[in-house]
Amino acid sequence: MPRSVLIIEDDPRIRRILQMTLQREGLEVTEAESGESGLARVGEHEFDVVLLDLMLPGMDGFEVCREIRRSSNVPIIMVTARADSHDVVAGLEAGADDYVSKPVVAKELSARIRALARRTRAPEPRLRITVGDLEIAPQEGTVTRGGQALNLTRTEFRLLCELAEEPGRVMSREELLERVWGYDYFGDSRLVDVHVRRLRKKVEHDPGQPTVVTTVRGMGYRIPA
Numbered sequence: 001m002p003r004s005v006l007i008i009e010d011d012p013r014i015r016r017i018l019q020m021t022l023q024r025e026g027l028e029v030t031e032a033e034s035g036e037s038g039l040a041r042v043g044e045h046e047f048d049v050v051l052l053d054l055m056l057p058g059m060d061g062f063e064v065c066r067e068i069r070r071s072s073n074v075p076i077i078m079v080t081a082r083a084d085s086h087d088v089v090a091g092l093e094a095g096a097d098d099y100v101s102k103p104v105v106a107k108e109l110s111a112r113i114r115a116l117a118r119r120t121r122a123p124e125p126r127l128r129i130t131v132g133d134l135e136i137a138p139q140e141g142t143v144t145r146g147g148q149a150l151n152l153t154r155t156e157f158r159l160l161c162e163l164a165e166e167p168g169r170v171m172s173r174e175e176l177l178e179r180v181w182g183y184d185y186f187g188d189s190r191l192v193d194v195h196v197r198r199l200r201k202k203v204e205h206d207p208g209q210p211t212v213v214t215t216v217r218g219m220g221y222r223i224p225a
Contacts, residue, residue: 008038035059115182168225
């Protein structure tokens with residue numbers, strides 16, 4: 001289970017609710033009331049999870065997320081008031097791993113954090129997996145091409161490992177939600193699609209014509225055998 005959580009939220013009432021919810025789970029909570037102060041906290045300390053409100057004054061949550069991703073792969077759960085809008089996709093594209101909707105339901109938030117804890121532990125498959133000119137080291141958490149490390153987030157890395165463990169087999173979005181995010185009953189297939197797009201930008205020579213992570217229309221994704 002994660003131990004420390006940073007909450008970046010400008011509404012003191014919501015911060016208080018999130019703080020009480022997470023402290024009941026035994027977590028240490030640090031608060032930031034703006035995007036700028038949140039970035040400063042990330043630079044000063046290591047956190048296990050960041051809860052990030054998208055609609056912040058000044059530097060909004062999308063920009064904060066992009067700035068965090070420049071230097072850290074800490075799991076980010078964005079908090080949004082508009083789960084059915086383009087904000088969710090935009091937040092995931094900016095680098096978030098998951099999202100919860102306002103008003104935040106304590107049980108759902110706790111479940112997502114527990115799921116995140118399970119999936120961010122290092123997987124335990126083979127020592128090395130080769131996919132084309134990529135070399136994946138699951139236990140070390142690294143992917144290299146020609147000796148050069150690729151900068152993947154934890155979620156992108158876990159997604160690549162799950163697909164690479166069974167080359168040639170098509171995995172549905174529902175299965176990938178269960179394997180990578182650790183849940184399916186309240187999962188959102190947009191999580192899978194956006195993370196596949198982000199992963200392709202990093203592992204494909206031509207993301208527009210993918211050969212590493214391919215789509216099987218109507219079924220899901222696979223890494224060719």
